[in-house]
Every structure is written in C-alpha cells, then in structure tokens.
Amino acid sequence: MTDTTTHRPGDTAAGGHRTAPATQCAAQPGTAPGTAPRAGTSTAVPLRFRLNGEDVEVHVQDPAAPLLDVLRHDLGLTGTKSGCAIGYCGACTVIVDGAAVPSCLQMAGLVEGRDVRTVEGLEGPGGLDPVQEAFVARAGLQCGFCTPGHVMALRALLDADPEPDEERIREVVDGNYCRCTGYVKILDSAREAVARQKTAPTTEEER
Amino acid sequence: MTTLDSGPLPVGASPAPVTLLTPATLDEALRLIAGGGAAVLGGGVGHTLRRGERRRPAPSPLVSVAHLPGLTGITRGEDHLAIGAGVRLAACAADEELGRAWPVLTEAAGSVATGRIREMVTLGGNIAARDDSHDPPVALTAVGATLAVRSATGSRTLTVPEAARLRPDELIEHVRVPLPAPRTGSAYEKFLVRGVWEYACVNVAAVVTLEADGTAGHLALAVGSVAGGPVAVDLTGLAGAPADAALVAEAADRAAATTSPYGDVRGSAAYKTRMIAEFARRALTTAVRRAAAAPDRPSKHSAGGDR
Numbered sequence: 001m002t003d004t005t006t007h008r009p010g011d012t013a014a015g016g017h018r019t020a021p022a023t024q025c026a027a028q029p030g031t032a033p034g035t036a037p038r039a040g041t042s043t044a045v046p047l048r049f050r051l052n053g054e055d056v057e058v059h060v061q062d063p064a065a066p067l068l069d070v071l072r073h074d075l076g077l078t079g080t081k082s083g084c085a086i087g088y089c090g091a092c093t094v095i096v097d098g099a100a101v102p103s104c105l106q107m108a109g110l111v112e113g114r115d116v117r118t119v120e121g122l123e124g125p126g127g128l129d130p131v132q133e134a135f136v137a138r139a140g141l142q143c144g145f146c147t148p149g150h151v152m153a154l155r156a157l158l159d160a161d162p163e164p165d166e167e168r169i170r171e172v173v174d175g176n177y178c179r180c181t182g183y184v185k186i187l188d189s190a191r192e193a194v195a196r197q198k199t200a201p202t203t204e205e206e207r
Numbered sequence: 208m209t210t211l212d213s214g215p216l217p218v219g220a221s222p223a224p225v226t227l228l229t230p231a232t233l234d235e236a237l238r239l240i241a242g243g244g245a246a247v248l249g250g251g252v253g254h255t256l257r258r259g260e261r262r263r264p265a266p267s268p269l270v271s272v273a274h275l276p277g278l279t280g281i282t283r284g285e286d287h288l289a290i291g292a293g294v295r296l297a298a299c300a301a302d303e304e305l306g307r308a309w310p311v312l313t314e315a316a317g318s319v320a321t322g323r324i325r326e327m328v329t330l331g332g333n334i335a336a337r338d339d340s341h342d343p344p345v346a347l348t349a350v351g352a353t354l355a356v357r358s359a360t361g362s363r364t365l366t367v368p369e370a371a372r373l374r375p376d377e378l379i380e381h382v383r384v385p386l387p388a389p390r391t392g393s394a395y396e397k398f399l400v401r402g403v404w405e406y407a408c409v410n411v412a413a414v415v416t417l418e419a420d421g422t423a424g425h426l427a428l429a430v431g432s433v434a435g436g437p438v439a440v441d442l443t444g445l446a447g448a449p450a451d452a453a454l455v456a457e458a459a460d461r462a463a464a465t466t467s468p469y470g471d472v473r474g475s476a477a478y479k480t481r482m483i484a485e486f487a488r489r490a491l492t493t494a495v496r497r498a499a500a501a502p503d504r505p506s507k508h509s510a511g512g513d514r
Contacts, residue, residue: 061224062224063225063226064224064251064269066255087323087324088324090321100326101326105256105324106251107254109269109271110250172322174321176323
C-alpha cells in the first residue's frame, strides 16, 4: 500500500470535518456506491482521523487495509510493532477511541473521524508517560518488541480505571506475548504504573 | 471450523482495493445492501483477517453498520433484553444486567479471543460470520435468543442456528434475549486444548430451570464446533425428571450422541465427542447449581444469582 499524499501529524488542517451521509472511503470521488474501483486507475482516497492529538489526512489505496500498515508504512510511525498479524500477540496495540485494540485487525477505513493514539504520542511530566517510566523502573522489557503493546494497553486501562485490581491488570497484560522473559517483570511494571499514575500529576486531562 | 493464519501476501502483491461505505442511518444502510452485492461490515475483524486470502476476493463495497443508531446499545423490554448487533463483545461481557439474567451469555462473550479483540468484534458480526466455533451463538442458542433481521423491504425473525439463511440484502438489527424464568441457571464451558486465546475444541452452553419440587422444568443444551453448529440438542423427554447427576449425565450423553464434531488440529472427532459429553456435564452441573441459588421470582433489580 503506497500513499500518494502523506500528511504527517501537524501538516494538515483537516479537523472538524463531519462526515456526510454514506461517507465513501475508497474509489474515486464520484464513483457510484456499489461500484468497484476500476482496475488500473489510481484509487487512493483520503482517510482523516485524529492521531496523537493532531488531525491527519493520509491517502490510502485500500480502506480495508489494517491500520497497522497505514501507521507504519504511510505515516512512518514504526513504534507500533507488527507481530503475528492475526490479533493475538498484541505487539501492534494502539488506542482507538479509548479502547486498546490490535491495529493489525483494525480496518483503517473504520478509523475515519476517530481518535487514534500510538506509543509515539505518549508523554508525561518527566517526558515519558508514567506507564513508560514504570517499565523503565521495573525493567519490564528486554528486547522491547512487545513493549509498545503493553504500554498502550495499560495506558488505556489507566485512562478508564485509575485503580484497577490485580485481576484486571492480568486481564489487560494477557493478550500481549512476551517471548523474552515471561511476565513477572511486566506485571511488576504494570503495578508500578498504577502506583505512579496515582501520585504523578497527569497530562491526560489535557487531551 | 476456523484456522487462524495470517497468510501474508507475497512481497509486492496487494489485494484489490475495496470500497468502504459508512451510512448514517439504518435505512440508508439497507438501501446500500439492497442490491445484494455488498457486504455488511461490523467490527471488520473477519474481513481484515481474511484480506490476505487470495482465493477469496474481498466483497465490495463494504457497508459499515456497527455505529448505526439502534444497533449500539442494550435495551430492556417487558420480557426480554435487546442487544444491538453493533454492541462489542467486551461490552456484552461486562454488562451487569445481562450477566445477572444469563451468565452463559456474558461468559461466552468474555471467552472470545483476547480482551483487545473483544473491543472490536460486534455481536452481530460474530453471529453473521456463521462460524460453528464462535462462542456467543452457542450461548444464544441455548438461551433461545432470536435475531431481528431487516432488509429494505421488510423485517423478520430468525433463530440463531437459522443465521445461515441471512440473505445478502439483510442485516441483523438486534438480538432478542428472553428474560429467564424464575429459578433458572445457565453456564458456558469452552474447552481449549492449548489453554487460552484459541478457538474452542468444544464449546457447550447449558440452561436449566428448576421447579419447586427440584425437578428440571426446562433444560437446554447447545453445542458448537460441530457440523451445522451451533446445534440445539434435542432433549425431548428429559424435562420433569429430578435435576440430579443422572439427568445431567443423560442429557450430556445425548449431546455427545447427536452432534457431529470434525477432526482437526484441536482433536479427533472421537476425542471431541467424549469432550462434548464431559463439558456438557460440567455446564449442566453449574447451571443446576446456579438455578438452585437463583431468586424464585423475577426481580427487576435483582442483585441475586450466582455469577
């Protein structure tokens, strides 16, 4: 999937768009609904969504492509990792409208007008998000491949529930494979993140 | 059956682009699918998973419906709950009223894939995919839920196993779940040969309603991951007997005897038949226990029941 025009975060002023009825995302403008794109023609269509607090517009060839591909290939945001490509390893987890989801299963066209957060968008008072700080403090990573998924899933959890119990933490860490060390230090990091979230002045309200 | 395989495309190849339409109203969605050439899109997980399969070209256009008004919530009627087809499985699994009424439904919804995938999958999409190993349809079959189905020209009601009759110009609007009779218990059992995060080897849902004298006034079993599943097991003649281990064993044996599992990576057909008997026994046993603990009259604000 190759974009014809890529707007990096901050480049565009596509904000505030409200989609008209039967928004068509694909084929060429003016193509009648129900008509498949003609072969051999350029079919890149604009996809607009909020990405890490900025409105972005990216031209995608296929709105049925996974959001993961759009993030990594079209937008160059490679912090989100591609692992199993079937939703189970969790490495590609991003936050869409508050829910942590595997971006390899998230159809890109369905994020039109929605809010997407990736690991690149995390920040905190000390530079890092408290969840990231917790992983550093508790050595919750080795090779780091699974880490963006864990961090984003825990970020979504803490946004929804600042004081999750142990069962909830385990539920959230589950579904994100670590093939280096196992999960003891990841769970330590998750608990540390909960503790830091309680004490740290958070920037999340600014979103 | 379902086999998970990312099936990556060869380098440089990309699937033909599809058209994705996002209608703002249900009527508009029904018009868009009226021709029969379009595909209804729920959470989009199935389509995204299969995108790399070259032998199965993606249908086009895709019509996104999960966000449509009327499909997004769980509402309570006089004698039923209506779950919008666009409700995510995570929301189904977390719904307290649904869990009080039918733990079998919240357990089944909560057993699907991972928590992150459950945030994406819609109940309607899970049913309409017509995969015999999917969990929610098994539980809904045991409960006696029905599907409220709409097209541009009318509406009709299907049972869950009848979802195979969905026409291309139709979509599921909501799932209608009856409220349980007093002293009803239900339970879901999903057997995973490798542990978690997998499609079931066998999955069984059970519902039992107890009479005042301890007999089973009503009992139901549904089995998934079998040919033609989910299958509502024919338990004719068993109601009215005491809800004891003998009845449970007889019903479980009937589930094993009347269903046809297929051999695959999760087990041979013969193995699965034995597992169906065992997990039907477990589901029924839990359902009986829960029925005995359930309030003996329906309560609008019941906090009771064994979760």
